[in-house]
Amino acid sequence: MEFQDYRHLGFTTLQNGLIAYYPKLNISDPGFITLIQLEAFSQKGGDFPTNEKIAANTNMTANQVASVIQQLINQDLIIIDQTQDGQGKIGNKYNLAPLYRKLDKVLEKEIVPQATTSSQYIGSSTYLENNPLNSLTRKFEIEFGRYLSPIEREEIAAWLNVDHYSDKIIELALREAVLSQVYNLKYVDRILLNWQRRNLKTVEEIQTYLQRNK
Template sequence: MRYNDYRFLGSTTLSNGLLAYYPQLNIDDAEMMVIIQLEMFAQKNNFFPTNEQIAGNTNFSVTEITALIQKLIEKDLIVIAQVTDKNGMIGNKYNLNPLYDKLDQLLENKTLSANQKMPVKKSETAIDNSPLNQLVRQFEIEFGRYLSPIEREEIAAWLNVDHYDPAIIKLALREAVLSQAYSLKYVDRILLNWQRHNLKTSSEVQKFLRRNR
């Protein structure tokens, strides 16, 4: 089987923030591999893969996978939640929200720490939750790094010069991440393309995307 054949198995989207900072969340490499496997299965709509299925994709035994999942649960990084399907049948699913909540908190603390090292004017403290700062934080989470001052200025120009709706910028960021293109230039091309199609609201963009998938 050639590489091109394996490409049809699809791909798994992971946050660069998670890949960059998982050691700071007290996650070791073995536990991270299990998280990657859980994400892969979830993105294929299998939200409760068996330990045998997970082990089959790794170099770990079923016993080792069982122990690793238990460690992730004990660290409050994943939980097993009950779900009810459309037929009323009760089942289980792995919920990774606690993991991403901790990642959000970690990145937020890093942003605050970085800001504390810089002199801040009193008038600037009132805009911490401005659309610009919210977008910058979202980009940093997805890119897994801090943005440069020039990149912040480019996002500010999208808002203040091009007058893009913040919701549309977030949709463009999502499309870039799905394409594994982590650059503002790629996001800008997406925004320009939508502008050429006269798409001005997030609902118009979403309809456009559904038509062109």
């Protein structure tokens, strides 16, 4: 197939602010994937896709999709509206308006003018490209072969913001855990603490230490 053939499948328009800031709305990665699917179905006219249809486009089961959707409802991010067609037939549709109202509030706080005389903004595009938490989360999920839980994301955020480990040092610790075939954050944390106790503060110092102890 060529690109022209893929175009017939259509495209889904997704707000870049949602891509960049969904963690600030406490949306899990499975929740984000589910929201993408709901948007894709909605933009193609499918306002109430079944859990089975959503699951078919993801790595989740229908039961997992149902659980994620219930979580999104509990978080007041989506609601189910009742509809009625021209023949009076009652149906349902997913309504994502609450999600975007909450996103608006986040964007009001996060996106600020770069300068009072400039129309350019420091916003979602910069955050999406440079946010170390998002980047690290993706790398952990690739190596672990699964989605991280919100608690695990918080632990990575604490390494960055509380312990002040650099993202490159965290990546090194992840690599050491993978080489040891241990795929959990507790092991990565022990590696980081070991380096801290040895007063290894830079990537170069850690690499020298690792070479010396091979």
